[in-house]
Amino acid sequence: xxxxxxxxxxxxxxxxxxxxxxxxxxxxxxxxxxxxxxxxxxxxxxxxxxxxxxxxxxxxxxxxxxxxxxxxxxxxxxxxxxxxxxxxxxxxxxxxxxxxxxxxxxxxxxxxxxxxxxxxxxx
Numbered sequence: 001x002x003x004x005x006x007x008x009x010x011x012x013x014x015x016x017x018x019x020x021x022x023x024x025x026x027x028x029x030x031x032x033x034x035x036x037x038x039x040x041x042x043x044x045x046x047x048x049x050x051x052x053x054x055x056x057x058x059x060x061x062x063x064x065x066x067x068x069x070x071x072x073x074x075x076x077x078x079x080x081x082x083x084x085x086x087x088x089x090x091x092x093x094x095x096x097x098x099x100x101x102x103x104x105x106x107x108x109x110x111x112x113x114x115x116x117x118x119x120x121x122x123x
Contacts, residue, residue, distance in 0.1 A: 002026050002112045004096050009117030012086055016121070020081040022096035022114055029055065029074050033099055035107025036070065036081050038092035038119075045095070047106035049081065059105040064090070086121045093118050 008020040022034070033053050039045040049070040051058045058070045069082040079096060094117050099110035 002098060004098065004112055004114035006094065006096055006114040006117040009094060009119045011120045011122065013123050014087055014121055016086050017082070017084045018086065018119060020083065020094055020096075020117060020119070022079045022081075024077050024079070024096075024098065027077055027098065029053065029072060029077075032111075033102045033107055034072070034079050035097050035099065035102065035105075035110065037095045037097060037107070038090075039095070039116075040089075040092040043092075048094070050102035050105050050107045051079070052102050057102070059102055061105045083119070086119075088121050091119060091121050 003025045005023045012018055030053055035050040036048040037045050038048050048064055049060045051070050067085045072079040096114045097107055097110035098112045099107045101108050
């Protein structure tokens with residue numbers, strides 16, 4: 001069964017950076033789109049970014065565009081979310097997921113999820 005493991009979260013000051021990783025086992029990139037989601041305390045889970053199965057297109061929610069960058073390393077079966085200029089409102093548990101396709105920055109029909117990694121932005 002396909003497995004996803006996130007890492008790289010932590011506590012960072014406003015304006016700081018983090019790079020999240022999502023290692024995917026038993027997986028072929030060409031078969032699935034991959035998305036990042038986040039869930040802040042008391043809020044619903046929301047899409048953050050999505051990369052198509054071909055890797056040709058990457059989409060971001062307005063709230064992170066220009067600050068976050070989604071990339072993938074096929075040789076390592078790992079995707080990354082580089083997060084720069086972090087803000088307190090970015091505080092959330094971040095999840096990666098594998099699914100059917102990207103509808104803009106939202107991954108549709110997510111099939112597999114990681115367990116998440118906590119990102120806290122605070123001074």
